[in-house]
Amino acid sequence: MASIPPTAARKKIKRSVSSPADVLRLVGQFFEAVYQVFVNIIDFLMHPLQNRLGVRGMAYVFVLPNLLIFGVFILLPMLLNFYYAFTGSTNLYPADRPFVGLENLSRLFSCGNFLDPNTCEVDVFWRAVSNTGGYVIFQVTTMILMSLISALALNRKLAGQGFFRSVFFYPVLLSPVVVALIWKWILQQDGLLNALVVSLGQERVGFLLSPQWAQFWVVVISVWAQMGFYTLILLAGLQAIPSELYEAASIDGASQTQSFWRITLPLLMPTMFVVIVLSLIRAVQVFDQVFALTGGGPGTATTYMVQYIYDVGLASQTNQYGIASAASLVMAFFLLLLTAVQLRLGRNSEIT
Template identity: 35%
Template structure:
């Protein structure tokens, strides 16, 4: 009996790990193995023409530390995060509150706001590139109201922000649906009780909606931060990292070095940049976990 009970205890302890095994297998194949491959190629020099591989140690990391384009790409990536994430964490919440109203035909407004999500980024990129053109719609509007036209995609000062607008426009509908699911889970009785206490309009949402939506806001902030760190299609289609590297991010610079560079160490150097990007995303995840733990402790302290 004792052997049978001990066997059952071991099996019960191992049961959760058996359930986690499929997910760990997928993560290992899709995440951890590529990271190990990037780490391997970052210390090697691969020549695709001669098909030779040579150990170079930390030379790629030394080159990275002295590469001004890398540091500019890193600054652009961080600026992208600082500008895009707050807007994608707040604007969709306002949209979700609007389309959560019980009005006739509100479903059509939800579909309209969600439409950009289902449009291919390639199609969206070319469409916005036309809107930003010298004779495009945006410049036509500016000239119609008395302003001079802007070089949206060819000016180093505004090119990156023009690309950010596309990312925000594309993500509004997606994150709106995430918030909408959270809003519909909030009991209507809370709003009715708040109205009796004199809380109405914007104040009602500040008192009830925002505090109860904090887990969703944190989720959207994390997802949008990771997406903004990996932004590629918009830049590839609209600016190719220009002008003067003003819109070049880490992902695009990694791709450029790995697949468009003619140097012998281009592929390994691109892997090194990709490894740095992985560490940046890992840091964002650790910060998110810290904020989530701190928020949970504060909420438990309040209760």
């Protein structure tokens, strides 16, 4: 700065006010100055603390707010959940709840035949479990397949790649309620899809009124809303495969199909496993989209485990907190299992 002659400097200052970019720079400088003042105030206030605790001790200060929120709103509820599962009555306040041991769990598990929910004492829970099982199987397989095809298509070196990638990702950003409403509008009695059905000479279908159709559409819609996310991860996995391998393979006379089965797929496997486990964990927790779309109906056709917990524990007036928490435990067990698998895979393949 010192080397600039005074006249040039003055010219610069004159110009700086006229162009919008320089106005922005001035605003930036202003905020930087404000930030400096802020830093100095914090520094001044925190100095005595550091003098007392030492440099090491400050680490606890930094980690404290996060730990506090985390402990109170995540860790504590996790522990409380056990307490609720093993105590009875309809009181929410922990001290008012008598210990009942395994009663909640055994009620949940008292079934004549686990494959037939009607023989169970808490039949809705087992219907929710079997609904969730069906959903998980169909949703995850369809979604992984679609994501893989899309990722392979997006990985080809074609023009407009960035655009298509964004397009496939866009629905991921929509909220569950918005997704549900978009599709409810299409699937309703007088909706777009029924117009298509009628134009093909068929009778109108109550897509959200028949149990099978509702279950089908719940899967389709969640694939629509989520596949972009997994497509991106798989795409990143595909792009990490070194292109030299393909070149070497083509020199050796391998066809495209051969290099897909022998190179692409095996090298994509670690990413694939991560994607499968992530999507499984998410599928087990299916709730909000479906809740906004069908409310769990018709009947209990689309009532899944989380909705069961929500209905029994919070939404209904029966206040069966014990049963809801016991159901939570069952679900947490499944999720923990999946997480353990994922952490293990992550350690083995060093991909997380």
